[in-house]
Amino acid sequence: MRWSKYYLPTYKEVPKDAEIPSHQLMLRAGMIRMLTSGVYSFLPMGYRVLRRVETIVREEMDRTGAQEVQMPVLHPAELYEETGRLKNFGEILFQLKDRRARLFALGPTHEEVVTDIARAEIKSYRQLPQTLYQIQTKFRDEFRPRFGVMRAREFMMKDAYSFHASDESLHDTYAAMAGAYRRILERLGLEGVQVQAESGAIGGDINEEFIVLADAGESVMFRCASCGYAANDERAVSLGPAMLEKELSAKMENVATPGQHTVDEVSAFFKVSKQRLVKTLLYKSKWRDIAVLVPGDRELNEVKLAKALDDPDVRPMTPEEVEALTGAPVGFAGPVGLKAIIIADELMNAYDGMIVGANAADAHLRGVKMGRDFKPERTAPLSTVVAGDRCASCGKGELQLQRGVEIGHIFKLDVKYSKAMRATFLDQEGQEQPFIMGCYGFGVSRAVAAAIEQHYDERGIRWPKALTPFHAVVTPLNLNDESTVGAMERVYAELKAAGFDVLLDDRDLRPGPKFKDAELIGVPMRVTLGERNLKDGNCEIFYRLDDRTDVVPLADAVASVRRYYEA
RNA sequence: CGGGGCGUAGCGCAGUCCGGUUAGCGCGCCUGCUUCGGGAGCAGGAGGUCGGAGGUUCGAAUCCUCUCGCCCCGACCA
Numbered sequence: 001m002r003w004s005k006y007y008l009p010t011y012k013e014v015p016k017d018a019e020i021p022s023h024q025l026m027l028r029a030g031m032i033r034m035l036t037s038g039v040y041s042f043l044p045m046g047y048r049v050l051r052r053v054e055t056i057v058r059e060e061m062d063r064t065g066a067q068e069v070q071m072p073v074l075h076p077a078e079l080y081e082e083t084g085r086l087k088n089f090g091e092i093l094f095q096l097k098d099r100r101a102r103l104f105a106l107g108p109t110h111e112e113v114v115t116d117i118a119r120a121e122i123k124s125y126r127q128l129p130q131t132l133y134q135i136q137t138k139f140r141d142e143f144r145p146r147f148g149v150m151r152a153r154e155f156m157m158k159d160a161y162s163f164h165a166s167d168e169s170l171h172d173t174y175a176a177m178a179g180a181y182r183r184i185l186e187r188l189g190l191e192g193v194q195v196q197a198e199s200g201a202i203g204g205d206i207n208e209e210f211i212v213l214a215d216a217g218e219s220v221m222f223r224c225a226s227c228g229y230a231a232n233d234e235r236a237v238s239l240g241p242a243m244l245e246k247e248l249s250a251k252m253e254n255v256a257t258p259g260q261h262t263v264d265e266v267s268a269f270f271k272v273s274k275q276r277l278v279k280t281l282l283y284k285s286k287w288r289d290i291a292v293l294v295p296g297d298r299e300l301n302e303v304k305l306a307k308a309l310d311d312p313d314v315r316p317m318t319p320e321e322v323e324a325l326t327g328a329p330v331g332f333a334g335p336v337g338l339k340a341i342i343i344a345d346e347l348m349n350a351y352d353g354m355i356v357g358a359n360a361a362d363a364h365l366r367g368v369k370m371g372r373d374f375k376p377e378r379t380a381p382l383s384t385v386v387a388g389d390r391c392a393s394c395g396k397g398e399l400q401l402q403r404g405v406e407i408g409h410i411f412k413l414d415v416k417y418s419k420a421m422r423a424t425f426l427d428q429e430g431q432e433q434p435f436i437m438g439c440y441g442f443g444v445s446r447a448v449a450a451a452i453e454q455h456y457d458e459r460g461i462r463w464p465k466a467l468t469p470f471h472a473v474v475t476p477l478n479l480n481d482e483s484t485v486g487a488m489e490r491v492y493a494e495l496k497a498a499g500f501d502v503l504l505d506d507r508d509l510r511p512g513p514k515f516k517d518a519e520l521i522g523v524p525m526r527v528t529l530g531e532r533n534l535k536d537g538n539c540e541i542f543y544r545l546d547d548r549t550d551v552v553p554l555a556d557a558v559a560s561v562r563r564y565y566e567a
Numbered sequence: 568c569g570g571g572g573c574g575u576a577g578c579g580c581a582g583u584c585c586g587g588u589u590a591g592c593g594c595g596c597c598u599g600c601u602u603c604g605g606g607a608g609c610a611g612g613a614g615g616u617c618g619g620a621g622g623u624u625c626g627a628a629u630c631c632u633c634u635c636g637c638c639c640c641g642a643c644c645a
Contacts, residue, residue, distance in 0.1 A: 012579090014578095015579085017638050036637090092643095092644070092645095140645075143642075144643080144644090146639085151644090218644095406645065408645095409645055443645075477603070478604090479603090481603085509603095510605085510606080511603070511604045514606095516605070516606055530604055531603090
């Protein structure tokens, strides 16, 4: 490819609407351009990288025996009514109507479509298991698209779906997919972690995420250094803080606390740590009033609450509802004497002598004991884990917080979709059974951004070998010099003949801009042709990742490139 | 959806508070000459519905109203 003819518009300056490194660099390196919020074109160089990811994902899927298909993007809404997800997905689902006013959706994922395919043809356990996958554009009307292709409304995803007659068979495929994902990450040159997760709108109980470590990532996970436990923030549980204060006096008394609403204010007022306080958070769940208790030094995790109550629609009370229930303004709610179902974070079992709101304006209760002064209906893991907590899995290690990008998510769906959609087969006994299913997503376009988050420096992108759009860029320094032009054509032709993807920087620019651009777009090797070395029959090989330069005979340029990529 | 910020040339910005010739700067782009190992110099040049609509005014990028778009924080989410 000749750079002078290649559509590769680079920016010297940082676009003002891009916040994180991958977004800035994808724009600056001419990989993507925005059409509208959360919707991007991939320009030639970006598309090359995207295809590299696709190829690796495809190869690893095929290796597991999964079969590639291409399903529609346009889905009739009735399909989602069968599974209840028309409502469940809510506003995430892009919806549109055809000319006869029939409702359609742009596919956010394909469980319904693939289940519809399977139920039409798979009738016997003898036809199982089967795994189908596709690499395709997905549409989700995100609440807040951001960070370029990292969280886009239109994005490229690989999604696979498996159908089984038994749990064992599902387990095998699930494990095979997990293995495939680990290989994909390795081949892409990405450092990732497999973590326990929550399933969200997809459903199913057992599921794991693959998180690529990155400071700019939106996912938060906790890992135990001593036992290997790893879970995302929605799922992670702990034994609480390593050190827990014990209060000796445990006599309940009412204390006037004028104007002290927040945890910070109240803990300052009593001159105690936040561990001594209890947050009483009031929720409405299926028309019931719920009081949720969590330690003052941590946050309630609403995902955990929804799971504990088995109510995805649980919501915080409005200030008016809070006042109606407690008889006090927001900030003074407490469990003692409250007419609500009390559900306490399980860490509360270890806490003692707590400070709670008194359900009266400007008053708190001190020395409150759970079980004596109030009785929770039950306890459950509700609060968020805090870095430094003791690991619940081994009881010894400390949980460490790490950020990353969710790149893959695999689920055991069980019969959630097959049952709802009456997708059944006959088992060995002639009994009709719903398919046991799994589904396995991988964010292809997101992987490109994640790779950049892990591989960049102040000068630009530093592509891993497997992802680079070009193996080498050939950079002649003076196009007015005949020997330079001759050498450039020769090296370019030789590299192409050897099967490498080469970018020839034949633009009539001075060396500076050429070097800067080459480093910005992140090609790992640069073959520099300048008169200084050429007069001795030499060229320079610059290695972007090592920031190292070798001078080698011109005739060895191809061998150098080959050596680099074969290493 | 709540809070905040920003829309002026391809990119980055000034000008807006306090209205006043032909709306500026840097980079990029075009032409010519010189230059050619880390974003060159000189000379000349092109490029703008000042996001849009309406209003106030003798006069609007600037003031008022409405509206659209983009970004950030939050809620929420694969």
